[in-house]
Amino acid sequence: MSNSNLTNADIARVFAECADLLEIDGADSFRVSSYRRVARCINDLPTDVREIAVRGELAKLEGVGKSSAQKIQTLLDTGALPLRLELAQKVPETLLELLHIPGMGPKKVAQLWREVGVLSLESLAAAIDAGRLEGLKGFGARSVEKILEGIAFLKRIGGRTRLGEAAPVAERFRAAVAELPGVARAEIAGSLRRGCETIGDLDLLCVADDGAAVIGHFTKLPGVTRVLVAGDTKGSVLVERAAEREIQIDLRVVPAESFGAAWQYFTGSKEHNVRLRELAVRRGWTLNEYALSDASTGKVLASRSEEDIYAALGLPCLPPELREDRGEFELKEAPRDLVALEDVRGDLHLHTDASDGKHTLEQMVAAAQERGYEYIAVTDHSQASVVANGLDRERLLRHIDAIHKLNERTRGLTVWAGAEVDIMADGSLDYEDDLLAQLDWVVASNHYHLGRDGDKNTERALAALRNPHVNVLAHPTGRMINRRDAAPLDIGALCAEAARTGAALEINASGSRLDLKDTHARLAAQAGALLCINCDAHATDQLDKMRYGVITARRGWVRRQDVLNTRSAKQVAAFVRAKRTQGR
């Protein structure tokens, strides 16, 4: 029986901490990796790990063996893991924060702890201050300087950078590198190319003959605040990404004939690449950032393009968003119909200054026209959202009228009168059905009552989906990246009910949400629920966030036909009509 209320993220955290503590303790590195692998597996699960535990199928998870399955079960039953507690007795857990210092790994942390008595960032800074690292083996003057820089850096970066903030910085530097003398081509790689929701470092890759010269120029580009590494093929710098905030950019320089191997290699993910190299090794080949080659003769089998590398290994050229070792190696051919930005024909969740938007109805409509959209739904807040200046009945009726009138004189764009309606504590909606019936499109949102009670959260969301006027459930889990965890919610039940009732589930494209996230979106599409990718724009420029929603969908293997707003205005209208008339 499950007696704890630990979430997947909580359980993943315990395993990740065990891995770090074991590593500081000097445990076998493969054992450490196993714990990391389990952490990642649990974190990536789209459903509650409890459901798998109940079916007795924990050990069937990729990378989870008998021993880990037992540990997960213990965590679910008791809320704690004996190994984790033992490790905390043995190794001070405050040491974990030291691992975040760039250049600081488990060996050095262990050494600082055992030989100098360092326990935390603070005590490390104090030890350096008191000169207690002087004469310590492996810690010369330069190392100590780097540690101090690292501690200062930690205070400035404040965690991983959100996709929407990282992408513009990366694009600016990619363009700058492409312009450097001797550079034939420059591309973005790494987690940004895969569209991950948060980014650690930015990875750039370029083709040039004289690597040292390119790195030299790179480290002097405007915006660079510090140079971390400057070699013949690799350079690392810090740049300012926002006020007081920095991000690291790594640039690798490769020869043209290695470009494909390098782009594949530096795009990752690490897990995907490990699997790929295993496939190579099994055939007597070896794969690195320069080429796929025969291990015995050294003959190069593929290197110029990613297509060549994958083809040589008997695989379709997998889109970067799929390279996570989440089943992509089973694919016989590359998915052709993954949703793309060009497929999106409209945005069905946006605000105007009638509630808390920055721009007028006319301005938002013009912005949608500029982006070539076929339709939009204007969805200002309902009355319960007082802080967002939500519309009461009278104001909503006038707003609907204004939208319909504007629609009549707008060419090439259909403008629907919608609303973002709050789901109340009891699962009812913030507007009466007769008022909802006057709207062309209804977004239902859980803004205020998402709590720790997963059953209650789920019930309220299900109730909203069952209302014949509700067309999409917005940002279902309420998570805010780097700020607030997803509320516990039975996503599987939501998907099934959305599919049954003919409602859609939103992928909210705004940078702080990306909710549903990739694995949830995948679950929804598998369950036959339609997704709707919306920007939730509160200003005209926010309509450009659509690309982040689309890439999140792609990471969830979502196809064009799984996304409602890739359909025509007529088809969207039919989708709304079907739910109202069938009353499911």
Next chain:
DNA sequence: GCCGTTTTCGGCCCGACTGTTTTCAGTCG
């Protein structure tokens, strides 16, 4: 700790860069 169409034991991906312990270990991706 995980895993298995060579294996239930003995493997487990690969190379660059840095500082420093002058020949390599630690870290990173």
